[in-house]
Amino acid sequence: xxxxxxxxxxxxxxxxxxxxxxxxxxxxxxxxxxxxxxxxxxxxxxxxxxxxxxxxxxxxxxxxxxxxxxxxxxxxxxxx
Numbered sequence: 001x002x003x004x005x006x007x008x009x010x011x012x013x014x015x016x017x018x019x020x021x022x023x024x025x026x027x028x029x030x031x032x033x034x035x036x037x038x039x040x041x042x043x044x045x046x047x048x049x050x051x052x053x054x055x056x057x058x059x060x061x062x063x064x065x066x067x068x069x070x071x072x073x074x075x076x077x078x079x080x
Contacts, residue, residue: 006039008036008039008040009040011032011035011036011039012033012036012037012039012040012042015029015032015033015035015036016033016036018032018033019033019049024052025056027053027056027057027063027067030049030050030052030053030056031049031050031053031067031070033049034046034047034048034049034050034053034070034074035070037049038073038074043074043075043077046074047071047074047075050067050070050071050074051071053067054067054068054071
């Protein structure tokens with residue numbers, strides 16, 4: 001997607017709302033919230049939400065290693 005279409009603050013607000021409405025138990029919503037936090041400079045929150053998403057995901061899930069790599073990036077402060 002083009003960089004000019006990204007609005008991290010709006011993404012953060014929508015992702016927070018999605019997580020509240022889904023009682024923080026939807027992996028997709030948590031991952032989106034983690035990314036939005038990361039892109040708005042909220043590293044600790046990004047790590048918290050990505051960790052929660054991983055806890056809801058089986059290690060046998062195809063996305064688990066991708067999610068772990070995202071968490072590693074958040075912990076290292078790498079732009080995603």
